[in-house]
Every structure is written in C-alpha cells, then in structure tokens.
Amino acid sequence: MSLVEIKNLKVHYPIRSGFWNRITDEVPAVDGISFNIEAGETYGLVGESGSGKSTTGKSVVGLEKVTSGQILYNGHDITRRNNRRKLDYNHDVQMIFQDSLSSLNPRKRIEDIIAEPLRNFEHLSKQDEKLRVLQLLDIVGLDADALYKYPHQFSGGQRQRIGVARAVATNPKLIIADEPVSALDLSVQAQVLNFMKKIQRDFGISYLFISHDLGVVRHMCTNLAIMNRGRLVEIGTCDDIYNHPLHIYTKRLLAAIPRTDVSQRAAHRASRLAVEEIYREQQDKYYDDNGRAYPLVAVSPTHQVALPPDIAQQLAHQESEADV
Amino acid sequence: MAENFNRNTNVSANDLARLSQEAEAEATPSSARIVWDEFKADKPAMVALVIVVGFILFVMIASLFINTPKMMQTNIMAYFDRPGTDGMWLGADSAGRSVAKQLIVGSRNSIGIAIGLTVISSTFGICWGLISGYFNGYIDWGMQRVYDFMMMLPMTMMIIVLVTIIPHYNAITLTLIFSIFYWEGTSRLIRSRTLAESEKDYVAASKTSGTSNFKIIFREIMPNISSLIIVDTTLSFAENIGVETGLSYLGFGLPTQTPSLGTMIANANDPNNITQYWWTWLPAALEIIILCLSISYIGQVIRRAADASQRQGAGD
Structure with a gap:
C-alpha cells in the first residue's frame, strides 16, 4: 500500500459578489487529481505558477480546506480534521516552506523554533529536548551557537536548513517540500538539496517535492507529476517524463x-x-x-x-x- | 526514534553542557537589555523616563501623607493666596485650598484612572482584535457587528448618563465605565494587523507543528505585532489622562470632593482666574502637557527596541 494516496482531490475557492455577497463562481485551484506517494521515495510535482501545486501540497499537510476528494494516509482519510488529530498526523507529515524568512517566527529563538513540534508531539524533558535540537542543528550542518539567535541573523541558506531541521524534528514519514530552494542562489541550492537527500537516506523520509524547476526535480525525484491549470497532465518516472x-x-x-x-x-x-x-x-x-x-x-x-x-x-x- | 537521531550525528548527551555554554556565549541580548541600551542612546527619552517614573512615584507616595478631607476644607483666610505666601508653594484657590497638595492628590487620582483604564481597555481591545482577526469567517463577522454597535453609541453622552444614574460612584467605578467604551479603536487596529499576520508562513508552520490556535494567537502572532501594541498603548495612556480630565472639567468626572487634574483645570472656566489667578490652573495644565509628551517619547523608544531595523542603541 502506498504511504499517501490522493484520490480525485478538488480544492475550489469561492468567488463572492453581489449585494448579498453570495458565492457566484469558483476558482478550481485543484480540480480532481489523483496520485500515490510511496514510502521512501521523492515524488515531484511540477508546473507553472498558479497551476495548483502549492495548494495540493498544503492540502496534503492539512493546511487547506479540501472541497472534495480523499487523501488517504495509512487508510485513514485525513481531509477531516478529526482524523488528523486522532492520528497525530502532523507528527508524521511535515512541511518545508518556500520563503525561509517568513516561515520562521522572527520573534522566536532558533531553539524554540526547532523545538516547537517536539513540544507538541513528543513531550521530552528539558535536557532531552535541548539535546535533540543540538543534534538536529548538527545534522543540517549548523553550529551549536545558533541555538539562542534569531532568524534574521542567518543567511538564506542557513535559514532554509533551520526550516528543514524543524521539519525533521519529529522524524516524520513524509515531508512536503514546497519549492524549498527556489529562493536560494544556485550554489546554496545544491548544498540544501544534497543534504535533503542525505537526510532522506538516513531517516527513510518520503518527500513530496513541489517545484517549477525541472533541473532540480530531475536531481531529486524518482516519479513525478506535471500539473497544469489545476489538473495533472502527465505522470511517470523521471525517464518517462524527460525522455x-x-x-x-x-x-x-x-x-x-x-x-x-x-x-x-x-x-x-x-x-x-x-x-x-x-x-x-x-x-x-x-x-x-x-x-x-x-x-x-x-x-x-x-x-x-x-x-x-x-x-x-x-x-x-x-x-x-x-x-x- | 531517539536512536535514529543518535546514529546520524556526533552530538551526544556528553556534549550537552559544553554546547549549551557555547550557545550561551553567542546568545542575542535579552529584550530588557535591548530596551535599556535604546534608552541610553536617546537622551531626551531618558529624561522623559526619569520624569514620568519619578513623578508617578512621587505623587503615589506623597499623597499617602496628605489628609485629603482636611485639605479640601474651605479656609477663607487663604482666599487666592499668591504662591509662596502662608506656606503654600503654589498658592491657594478660591476656597483657600492648597494648590500644591491638590495637585499631588489630583495627579494620583487622574494617573491611577488612566493606568487602570489603559490596562483594562487595551487588554480587552487587543484580545478582541487578535481573536477576531485570527479566526476570520463567522467569528470575525459576529465580533465586528458587536464592535459596530458599540461604535455607534455616542460615547461621551453614554458616560455622562451612566455617571448620573449610578448613585455612589468613585474612581474605580468611573474607570470601569470608561473601559466599556475605550477598547474599540485598539481592537480594530489590532484586528487589521492580525489579518495580515495570520496569512504568513510562520503561522502555517506552527499549525503543522501541532500548536493550538490560542497558543498561536498569543505566543506567535502577538509578539510580532508588539510594536504596534506598545505604540497604541502608550498613545492611549496619554489620551486616557485626557479622558478623565476632560470629563471632570465638564463636571461629570470624579465627585467634587475628590481633587483631580480635571477639576483643577476647570478653574480656568472663570475669566478672572485666567487673567489674575493663573496659579490655580496653570500647574495642572503644564503637568498634563509634560506627562503626555514624556510618555510618547518613552513609547517611541520601546517601539524602536521592538523593531530590530530601527534600533539606535548598541548591541548586535
């Protein structure tokens, strides 16, 4: 069985207008897509801006309200909030955001940022928690002195690594990577991508890798889906799509x-x-x-x-x- | 689970103490330290801080040694004493009561009301705005209709009516009556910033980290709009001194036997007082001007400290 099965997923945004502010039309951001993500693989989701890739990613992680369709995780439909809560779903499914600066709370120290999922899901002792944060910083190649600093004191690449450290903190099964490197320069992109791959090997994580950069996707993914106007236009292995x-x-x-x-x-x-x-x-x-x-x-x-x-x-x- | 992490890194429990120490050495200074550096870099604000803190402490303590009922007794012999005569530093008013003593007790009453009013109305307004802006949808709709209804009521008239209806009111009930009406501006301001702030990625990241809504509101969003909250609170504190003063001036504030800055400024109602007996109203007027100016200086410094890009003080 696949790790995550997406079945006929639809996310429509209402357009309200008129005197009574009623729903007069809908924007089909995601319009009936289906694909499966296997355990341990990197699944690429590619398309131009506005094609619905990010909306799909957010639906999978539970940030977007789904209009219809199912997302099955271990056989449970996690489009319903109750199911997500019962499963501690976000313990197993985390997200890396595109904008590394705005995804880190500017008023919190790095320790608190990385420890946030740990505090909510694992309830470690103070010592264990600090140790885990230090280990995570080490895994993403940052020094211990980052612990009590604020996000604005880091470079873009370092911030994105902090974002990755937070996503990996609870040792999840699946990470939604929403254009994790599009805001970084090329040398830093390669750095971040390589250690994302290393983490995948070490921890056995699956990625849903959302990108518009086919070069990057080729480097990362085994299977990919091409998205256009809210629909999937082509699914296949790397070889199928590129050749x-x-x-x-x-x-x-x-x-x-x-x-x-x-x-x-x-x-x-x-x-x-x-x-x-x-x-x-x-x-x-x-x-x-x-x-x-x-x-x-x-x-x-x-x-x-x-x-x-x-x-x-x-x-x-x-x-x-x-x-x- | 923990083994999984231990396997992939060299950091182990033995390094914990050493690494925390290293991190401690590189830590960013605490926020109290930053605020203090900011005050040191801005001399006028430092002076303002000394004036406000010193003055508030002085009136709070000095008023304990003044017997108010005795002070408020009419003393015909001291009718409009000039400053410095009969041992009255700032002279006496038409009833022969010491202006200096009235100023001390009156300041305590007015500042106390302003502080109470600011604390209650700002706390309520901030919570209302944060919750309304964060949850959006039907909750926002409902809360904003309540806001609209409150906004529609003529505030000054309602306060005057309430003050007239309630038979025995004192400083505390007056503060509560004011508080019913003074949270609105704050709440709308906070709501608009919360609407923008809750769209940001760090809120989404907190949601996927499993943090509860109320924790996100008060631990994630509120610190990020703290500069707005501080500016609004200091400005409304300066304004709230004026609220009580204004109403007492009109005769609907504190009871006549309770001195306040407003009742003292009301002396200026009489043209004779304005031209000949300036000492009856000028000290109170000057005090309000100086206090309000100083408070807004302090507010500016705290706002700068809260926003890293505006800081002038030493530090990182």
Whole structure:
C-alpha cells in the first residue's frame, strides 16, 4: 500500500459578489487529481505558477480546506480534521516552506523554533529536548551557537536548513517540500538539496517535492507529476517524463530549461520555437472544449498522460518509433 | 526514534553542557537589555523616563501623607493666596485650598484612572482584535457587528448618563465605565494587523507543528505585532489622562470632593482666574502637557527596541 494516496482531490475557492455577497463562481485551484506517494521515495510535482501545486501540497499537510476528494494516509482519510488529530498526523507529515524568512517566527529563538513540534508531539524533558535540537542543528550542518539567535541573523541558506531541521524534528514519514530552494542562489541550492537527500537516506523520509524547476526535480525525484491549470497532465518516472514526454505542456516545460551549451544556441532556439509552433497549432487537441486537461490514460505501466485514448496511443507509438 | 537521531550525528548527551555554554556565549541580548541600551542612546527619552517614573512615584507616595478631607476644607483666610505666601508653594484657590497638595492628590487620582483604564481597555481591545482577526469567517463577522454597535453609541453622552444614574460612584467605578467604551479603536487596529499576520508562513508552520490556535494567537502572532501594541498603548495612556480630565472639567468626572487634574483645570472656566489667578490652573495644565509628551517619547523608544531595523542603541 502506498504511504499517501490522493484520490480525485478538488480544492475550489469561492468567488463572492453581489449585494448579498453570495458565492457566484469558483476558482478550481485543484480540480480532481489523483496520485500515490510511496514510502521512501521523492515524488515531484511540477508546473507553472498558479497551476495548483502549492495548494495540493498544503492540502496534503492539512493546511487547506479540501472541497472534495480523499487523501488517504495509512487508510485513514485525513481531509477531516478529526482524523488528523486522532492520528497525530502532523507528527508524521511535515512541511518545508518556500520563503525561509517568513516561515520562521522572527520573534522566536532558533531553539524554540526547532523545538516547537517536539513540544507538541513528543513531550521530552528539558535536557532531552535541548539535546535533540543540538543534534538536529548538527545534522543540517549548523553550529551549536545558533541555538539562542534569531532568524534574521542567518543567511538564506542557513535559514532554509533551520526550516528543514524543524521539519525533521519529529522524524516524520513524509515531508512536503514546497519549492524549498527556489529562493536560494544556485550554489546554496545544491548544498540544501544534497543534504535533503542525505537526510532522506538516513531517516527513510518520503518527500513530496513541489517545484517549477525541472533541473532540480530531475536531481531529486524518482516519479513525478506535471500539473497544469489545476489538473495533472502527465505522470511517470523521471525517464518517462524527460525522455518520452507526450503532452504538449510537458514538452514546453522541458523546452524552457535553460541550456549552457553556447555553441548550439541557434539549434536550441529552433527546437524551442518548433515546440511553441506545435502548441499554437494543436492546442485544441490537448485540451477539451472548456480548456481543461483530459482525464489521464495509461500508455505504459508507469506512464500516464492526459489525452483522449486514441491520440495518446498514436503519440506513444510515434515516440517509441522515434526511439528505435 | 531517539536512536535514529543518535546514529546520524556526533552530538551526544556528553556534549550537552559544553554546547549549551557555547550557545550561551553567542546568545542575542535579552529584550530588557535591548530596551535599556535604546534608552541610553536617546537622551531626551531618558529624561522623559526619569520624569514620568519619578513623578508617578512621587505623587503615589506623597499623597499617602496628605489628609485629603482636611485639605479640601474651605479656609477663607487663604482666599487666592499668591504662591509662596502662608506656606503654600503654589498658592491657594478660591476656597483657600492648597494648590500644591491638590495637585499631588489630583495627579494620583487622574494617573491611577488612566493606568487602570489603559490596562483594562487595551487588554480587552487587543484580545478582541487578535481573536477576531485570527479566526476570520463567522467569528470575525459576529465580533465586528458587536464592535459596530458599540461604535455607534455616542460615547461621551453614554458616560455622562451612566455617571448620573449610578448613585455612589468613585474612581474605580468611573474607570470601569470608561473601559466599556475605550477598547474599540485598539481592537480594530489590532484586528487589521492580525489579518495580515495570520496569512504568513510562520503561522502555517506552527499549525503543522501541532500548536493550538490560542497558543498561536498569543505566543506567535502577538509578539510580532508588539510594536504596534506598545505604540497604541502608550498613545492611549496619554489620551486616557485626557479622558478623565476632560470629563471632570465638564463636571461629570470624579465627585467634587475628590481633587483631580480635571477639576483643577476647570478653574480656568472663570475669566478672572485666567487673567489674575493663573496659579490655580496653570500647574495642572503644564503637568498634563509634560506627562503626555514624556510618555510618547518613552513609547517611541520601546517601539524602536521592538523593531530590530530601527534600533539606535548598541548591541548586535
């Protein structure tokens, strides 16, 4: 059984208007998505801004009110607050936030910040608690003198590590990493990502890794899902997505990865323009009449794409021929 | 669970004492230390602090040695004594009562009411605003309608009516009556900041860490809007001295046999007093001006201390 199963999850935000301030319309931020996260793996969730990735992540950790659908954790539906409380759900599922500064309370010392989940879930003695915080600081590569400082005294990379230390504090099973490195510069990104991987190995944690940076996701993930306009457009292993993309949206995302190969600049530009050209001509083929992505259909045991079945088969066929 | 952590780090229980000591040495100074440094860096505020603390202590202690009923007795022989005559440093009023002694007892009454009123109304207003802003939705809607209703009542008129209805009122009941009406501005101000603050990620992080709502409100959000709370409280303290004074001036404050800054300033109602007997009202007026100015200086310093980017004092 998977660690977390998300079934037909929907999060709609109401739009209120008129004299009585009634709900007149809805924004479907997440519109019926399903995927499973296995224990110990890193699951990537990729998409452009506003595609609903963060909303999905927040729903999984229990911060967002779910409109309909289920999120099963060990067979319990944790979209209901009562179930979350009964399971001590957040003992097992934690979150790393994108903005490292605003996710740490500026008025609290590092010790209190990292110890917060411990105080709520584990009730250790003062000595044990301090020891655990020092161990956590050591694990994320910070010195003990950080203990009584405030968040603004640290650099962005250090702050994000404090955020990771807090998330790891209760030894959770799953960590939602909501764009954990997008606010950091490239050298620090690599640092943070590598020790996130190290922690994963040491503690056997699963990540739901939310990002818009396909390069980073490739470094981190085994399976990933591509999200667009609140729907999943493609699910597969790293190999499926990077080497055999079927949906036009995935192709566009991949084409947008910057390349450092300057001598091939003209060729890269041409291939990007070609993808854009296909998108402009064949847009209707990939989305239904309302502009929504189609339901997912499987083209291989690991690979699913949101297309009408006949087109999906046809594209998959073309793709495998091109491979040979 | 604990083994899992022990396995992956070199830090063990033996290092605890040494590491805590290291951390202690690098610790950021305590908030009391920061406030004090800030006062040292701002001379006018230091003077203001000495004036306010010294004055409040002086009137609280000195008034214990004054026999108020005896002081308030009419003494026709001292009718409008000039300052310095008959052993009265600040002269006497139309009933021959010592202005200096009235000033001491009156200050104690007025400041006491202002402190009581500030404590009660600010505490209530802050709690109301925090809870209303944090929970949002129906709770916010309900609490804001109560606020609107209170806001709609004409405040001064209601206080005057209540004071007239209640047969035996003293400083404490007067403070309570004021408190019913003076929490509103604070609550709206705090609510608006809480609305913005509760959207921030650290609140979400606290929720996922399993912290209860009330702990988040009072231990996470409240410290983060403390600079606003301090500024608002100091300003409303300065204002609250004026509230009692204003009402006593109109004749609806403390009973006539209880001296207060307001009743003393009411001496200025008489044109004769303004032109010839200035000592009956000027000391009280000056005192209020100096007190209110000093308090706002102190408030500014505390606000700077609460906001790391505005600090002028030594420190980190």
